[in-house]
Amino acid sequence: MYKIFITILIVLLISCSSETNEKSIDLNEPSKNIEEFTFSNTEILNTDVNCEEFDTYVYCISKTAPVAKKYPKWGTLTGYSPEVFCSTDLPILVCSETAKSLLAAMMEWGSYGNAEYWIIGSDKTAAKNLTDLNCHRRKERDQMRLEDCEWKHGPNGDHGFESYRLIGEESIRTNQPSGSAGLNGDRGWGFHYFTSSIPIGLTDYFLYIEPWQEQKLAFHEYFHAFQHSFIETEDYDKRDKLLGPVWFNEGGAEYMAHIGFKKSFDEGILSTPIKEDTTNPYNFKDAMRNKLEYAKMSKKEVCPNLDIGDMSYQNDCNGASYDLGTWAHILLESKQSAPNILVDKFYPILEENGWEKAFNKTYGISPEEFYVEFNSFINMSTNEQIAMLDKIIASYNLK
Numbered sequence: 001m002y003k004i005f006i007t008i009l010i011v012l013l014i015s016c017s018s019e020t021n022e023k024s025i026d027l028n029e030p031s032k033n034i035e036e037f038t039f040s041n042t043e044i045l046n047t048d049v050n051c052e053e054f055d056t057y058v059y060c061i062s063k064t065a066p067v068a069k070k071y072p073k074w075g076t077l078t079g080y081s082p083e084v085f086c087s088t089d090l091p092i093l094v095c096s097e098t099a100k101s102l103l104a105a106m107m108e109w110g111s112y113g114n115a116e117y118w119i120i121g122s123d124k125t126a127a128k129n130l131t132d133l134n135c136h137r138r139k140e141r142d143q144m145r146l147e148d149c150e151w152k153h154g155p156n157g158d159h160g161f162e163s164y165r166l167i168g169e170e171s172i173r174t175n176q177p178s179g180s181a182g183l184n185g186d187r188g189w190g191f192h193y194f195t196s197s198i199p200i201g202l203t204d205y206f207l208y209i210e211p212w213q214e215q216k217l218a219f220h221e222y223f224h225a226f227q228h229s230f231i232e233t234e235d236y237d238k239r240d241k242l243l244g245p246v247w248f249n250e251g252g253a254e255y256m257a258h259i260g261f262k263k264s265f266d267e268g269i270l271s272t273p274i275k276e277d278t279t280n281p282y283n284f285k286d287a288m289r290n291k292l293e294y295a296k297m298s299k300k301e302v303c304p305n306l307d308i309g310d311m312s313y314q315n316d317c318n319g320a321s322y323d324l325g326t327w328a329h330i331l332l333e334s335k336q337s338a339p340n341i342l343v344d345k346f347y348p349i350l351e352e353n354g355w356e357k358a359f360n361k362t363y364g365i366s367p368e369e370f371y372v373e374f375n376s377f378i379n380m381s382t383n384e385q386i387a388m389l390d391k392i393i394a395s396y397n398l399k
């Protein structure tokens, strides 16, 4: 039960939302107040961060990589530092570790464009301060009108700061760990915009929630930015279609997040902050096994007749679409001769081909054929399934 609980928790932690389409923004209006900046180095070289504590927010950026002064062309590799903004009621570790994890993810997959990551605590005044900062920024950059921004982040807004604040507040009040993060910006803004509730694994609220879960979450979120970087169109529906089904989009982000985090961890690029009571240190195989057990249980008990291809954010087999999707990517990748097929092969050919054709070209099989294969795979014994991980571990050279 404990294992199941932890797995459910992980599902909660990774629940995230995709880009929204803010119709009120003039997408053609240039960003007036952001100066020209020419970048010479497109690589992030380390995860060293600089954090400043201001009266109304905490701000963490790379020690060495520059912050963008002008949004680059969409999908360009830049070497820009992400900007992490945090509520002042959160420990500074929350801000610094998230910034480090984003930098590590950028070292793994490249730094695409500019990224802002906003972390909201539970305190109302601190959240208000962060909202003011964010809304002035959006206004100055001609991305949102002040009143629209304030409405979005108020009690009636969708995926606004208040909704994320409430998740943290509720979690603490009920003593039930939960969290949420999402890539919530608009393509027309020209940068990757993330929002997060309290990353509880980096706080002392729940000692049994490990920091690695939050570090991995930052990889998951940044992978969404990576995916979006390969989709140029500003048409929301076209973008949504190109991302593919939930199992592919979320399972891909989750699978690559674990691979990316594990690699950074193995290479010493990232280390996990030590908690006094560490009962569940990161182990790639265990994490994948937990996902498999939860996915199989959900498939059997909740959605025995639902193909992964028919799952959506609304109809997601009790959240199992992420874990089923992770294992679908493991199955797909286990048949390849080289690792990183999503990053190296699929996304670069996505937009010109459309999702189905890009899938077919990448994996040599149609999605429908794959669903049949995946259905028989998911009914195999756990030992046979877990054995597949050895190939993945060898191919990525994981320790």
Ligand SMILES: [Zn+2]
Pocket (backbone or CB within 6 Å): 014, 015, 016, 017, 220, 221, 224, 250, 253
């Ligand atoms: Zn996600």
